[in-house]
Amino acid sequence: xxxxxxxxxxxxYCALTVAITWPxxxxxxxxxxxxxxxxxxxxxxxxxxxxxMPLTERWWNGFAFFPARGMIAFSDHRxxxxxxxxxxxxxxxxxxxxxxxxxxATFPLSALAxxxxxxxxxxxxxxxxxxxxxxxxxxxxxxxxxxxxxxASFALPAALTTLHLFLTTHRRRWLAAFSLTLVIxxxxxxxxxxxxxxxxxLWVLWFIRWRDRYALIAILAAAACAAAILSPIALxxxxxxxxxxxxRDFFVVSTMGGDLTSLATASNLLALxxxxxxxxxxxxxxxxxxxxxxxxxxxxxxxxxQSVRPRDKGDVVALVLVAVSCLFGVIAASLARYGPWRLxxxxxxxxxxxxxxxxxxxxFLLVIAGAVSSRVREAWHRKSVLAFYAVATGVLFLCALGPxxxxxxxxxxxxxxxxxxxxxxxxxxxIRVPARFAMMAVLALAASAAAAFNRLQLQPRSRRLAAxxxxxxxxxxxxxxxxxxxxxxxxxxxxxxxxFDAVLELPIDNGFAxxxxxxxxxxxxxxxxxxxxxxxxxHYLPLAFALDEGDYSALDGIASSGRLLLVVDRRTDPDGxxxxxxxxxxxxxxxxxxxxxxxxxxxxxxxxxxxxxxxVPIAGASDGDGPVGAGWMLLDGNPLxxxxxxxxxxxxxxxxxxxxxxxxxxxxxxxxxxxxxxFPRALSIATSLDGSTWTTGFNGPLSSFVIRAAIATPRDPVxxxxxxxxxxxxxxxxxxxxxxxxxxxxxxxxxxxxxxx
Numbered sequence: 001x002x003x004x005x006x007x008x009x010x011x012x013y014c015a016l017t018v019a020i021t022w023p024x025x026x027x028x029x030x031x032x033x034x035x036x037x038x039x040x041x042x043x044x045x046x047x048x049x050x051x052x053m054p055l056t057e058r059w060w061n062g063f064a065f066f067p068a069r070g071m072i073a074f075s076d077h078r079x080x081x082x083x084x085x086x087x088x089x090x091x092x093x094x095x096x097x098x099x100x101x102x103x104x105a106t107f108p109l110s111a112l113a114x115x116x117x118x119x120x121x122x123x124x125x126x127x128x129x130x131x132x133x134x135x136x137x138x139x140x141x142x143x144x145x146x147x148x149x150x151x152a153s154f155a156l157p158a159a160l161t162t163l164h165l166f167l168t169t170h171r172r173r174w175l176a177a178f179s180l181t182l183v184i185x186x187x188x189x190x191x192x193x194x195x196x197x198x199x200x201x202l203w204v205l206w207f208i209r210w211r212d213r214y215a216l217i218a219i220l221a222a223a224a225c226a227a228a229i230l231s232p233i234a235l236x237x238x239x240x241x242x243x244x245x246x247x248r249d250f251f252v253v254s255t256m257g258g259d260l261t262s263l264a265t266a267s268n269l270l271a272l273x274x275x276x277x278x279x280x281x282x283x284x285x286x287x288x289x290x291x292x293x294x295x296x297x298x299x300x301x302x303x304x305x306q307s308v309r310p311r312d313k314g315d316v317v318a319l320v321l322v323a324v325s326c327l328f329g330v331i332a333a334s335l336a337r338y339g340p341w342r343l344x345x346x347x348x349x350x351x352x353x354x355x356x357x358x359x360x361x362x363x364f365l366l367v368i369a370g371a372v373s374s375r376v377r378e379a380w381h382r383k384s385v386l387a388f389y390a391v392a393t394g395v396l397f398l399c400a401l402g403p404x405x406x407x408x409x410x411x412x413x414x415x416x417x418x419x420x421x422x423x424x425x426x427x428x429x430x431i432r433v434p435a436r437f438a439m440m441a442v443l444a445l446a447a448s449a450a451a452a453f454n455r456l457q458l459q460p461r462s463r464r465l466a467a468x469x470x471x472x473x474x475x476x477x478x479x480x481x482x483x484x485x486x487x488x489x490x491x492x493x494x495x496x497x498x499x500f501d502a503v504l505e506l507p508i509d510n511g512f513a514x515x516x517x518x519x520x521x522x523x524x525x526x527x528x529x530x531x532x533x534x535x536x537x538x539h540y541l542p543l544a545f546a547l548d549e550g551d552y553s554a555l556d557g558i559a560s561s562g563r564l565l566l567v568v569d570r571r572t573d574p575d576g577x578x579x580x581x582x583x584x585x586x587x588x589x590x591x592x593x594x595x596x597x598x599x600x601x602x603x604x605x606x607x608x609x610x611x612x613x614x615x616v617p618i619a620g621a622s623d624g625d626g627p628v629g630a631g632w633m634l635l636d637g638n639p640l641x642x643x644x645x646x647x648x649x650x651x652x653x654x655x656x657x658x659x660x661x662x663x664x665x666x667x668x669x670x671x672x673x674x675x676x677x678x679f680p681r682a683l684s685i686a687t688s689l690d691g692s693t694w695t696t697g698f699n700g701p702l703s704s705f706v707i708r709a710a711i712a713t714p715r716d717p718v719x720x721x722x723x724x725x726x727x728x729x730x731x732x733x734x735x736x737x738x739x740x741x742x743x744x745x746x747x748x749x750x751x752x753x754x755x756x757x
Contacts, residue, residue, distance in 0.1 A: 130450055560604055
């Protein structure tokens with residue numbers, strides 16, 4: 001790509017960015033596009049990156065989720081985006097301007113990188129423009145307008161380009177460039193680095209032959225260098241996630257995969273396709289654009305017709321596999337229509353179960369049939385760019401459907417590729433949204449569209465006209481009706497936070513209000529309790545749930561870590577509820593108001609005193625349904641083996657511990673397990689000599705104890721509840737409040753006794 005054409009393309013992509021996001025460029029310092037959630041999260045992290053040395057302990061600990069440590073590892077660190085955002089802040093612009101400029105830059109950078117890829121594959125600028133528009137400006141990108149870290153995908157097409165150039169020229173500089181692009185991709189978002197490994201594997205299988213094994217070794221070495229450079233970040237995430245035992249639940253991951261109808265679902269921001277947004281919600285709007293799709297399909301159809309070859313044995317095998325596939329398709333249809341069936345023929349029994357299993361077999365046979373056909377084998381033999389990116393598009397979109405692919409909400413495949421990926425450490429424990437594989441798929445689709453346009457045999461004038469029409473169609477597919485540009489939250493005087501260890505804004509809502517609290521931290525420069533993120537520290541959900549449910553003693557739990565400034569905005573508290581709560585709350589002192597906000601100081605409460613003597617063995621345990629296996633569930637010290645109530649928390653439910661002999665219990669120790677938000681909302685603990693007459697030693701809400709424990713030992717929080725030190729053989733734990741959604745869960749329980757008895 002010549003310098004003049006590169007400059008012209010860059011200018012055109014920048015102009016299109018300004019037009020498609022208009023009038024954001026006129027309000028760079030006073031708004032963020034889309035909403036006040038993730039954009040403010042990214043803005044505050046970019047501010048932090050610009051003012052604190054990355055990878056230091058202070059940087060890792062961050063500025064939110066006070067007093068939790070390692071806050072940066074709860075989300076993407078955005079260090080790649082900070083390569084642009086930090087200098088903008090250093091020369092005097094605000095973090096909001098830095099965020100908006102960085103956001104806008106992701107569009108032309110992604111388009112220009114894809115343009116480079118398209119030109120490398122086709123050696124034509126008209127095809128390259130279509131590739132640049134297809135990747136830099138598409139409906140899927142607009143569906144993630146609020147996610148800066150996902151828009152910063154420009155390193156991915158650049159990485160593919162360097163691979164193609166290295167394979168063609170064998171020049172080491174392209175290996176170095178490949179390694180650099182991987183580093184930039186990893187700095188921008190960990191999602192794409194993991195997802196790109198799948199595309200890289202497919203690329204190697206298609207383009208590398210045995211005679212190219214030394215090139216493969218070189219590529220792997222370059223990737224290893226990039227991994228080594230990124231390893232301090234990876235090790236930091238691993239260390240913090242291990243400390244908190246952060247992992248993704250399979251059910252959550254399966255719900256964050258796309259539906260097959262997601263491929264036709266676009267964002268409600270789009271002028272032309274917003275009517276499809278009701279098919280699926282956010283994160284499941286995977287529509288890549290009609291023009292881009294039609295171009296790729298048309299090119300593949302032309303290539304298929306042009307690759308006529310004499311039939312061979314592979315085609316015969318393919319026909320047989322297609323016939324067998326159709327048979328399994330009929331079986332699947334019968335199971336979907338009539339349900340499971342069973343046929344008995346003498347000693348032979350044929351049974352049909354879930355319909356998605358024969359569908360999976362049918363599709364697998366079709367894939368094998370395609371692989372053995374003469375056309376596909378010939379395309380692989382000549383390293384067809386169009387065929388590769390077409391196949392990659394299908395595989396990557398299939399991965400975007402997650403571990404349980406669905407159509408209209410019903411699973412239609414068994415053990416798809418993403419389920420295999422989940423057996424790998426990163427995919428199985430860290431990746432939450434498989435649907436974001438769609439960005440990889442759109443990249444492959446854009447490359448296949450460029451290659452497809454290159455296959456169309458058109459006269460020069462017709463070719464220019466076709467390119468112009470297709471480019472206009474791609475822009476129209478991605479054109480927004482109107483981009484929301486909400487005003488930034490107002491701030492309060494930073495001096496209000498002087499002398500405080502942290503700030504808590506009430507109410508906690510895990511949404512825009514918490515994002516605004518993070519935004520405010522850039523001005524008062526104190527840690528905030530509020531935050532939004534991909535992960536939550538163990539103390540945060542118990543705090544949020546307790547306060548929302550009216551258990552205000554949770555404030556003592558969070559205040560135990562330092563002196564807090566409480567901020568109540570009457571615009572989010574119109575009936576004055578929180579103000580009245582804090583005015584009567586022990587330990588809270590009303591400070592001078594400032595405009596619509598009321599300020600309170602919350603002093604650390606005295607630490608609860610409990611005995612720390614030895615545990616007594618538990619001889620047995622029982623609940624309302626009979627004996628409980630105390631030996632392996634309630635007294636094994638393992639937070640992963642839990643006792644749980646069969647129903648939701650119900651007042652009156654109980655567990656009785658038999659200590660086997662008369663002792664003087666002074667405290668009950670309860671290990672909450674890995675889901676402390678399911679703590680008992682109110683609990684009484686009573687002791688008895690005979691199991692019939694009970695003396696209550698503790699009765700009250702547990703949120704304060706739970707929050708303290710989750711802060712002190714976040715991986716395995718344990719609460720200690722005091723008793724009266726009176727002689728007893730039995731200890732009864734009884735729920736004193738019901739809860740509509742939380743179970744009563746205990747991973748371990750123990751009883752401490754006075755040692756001098």
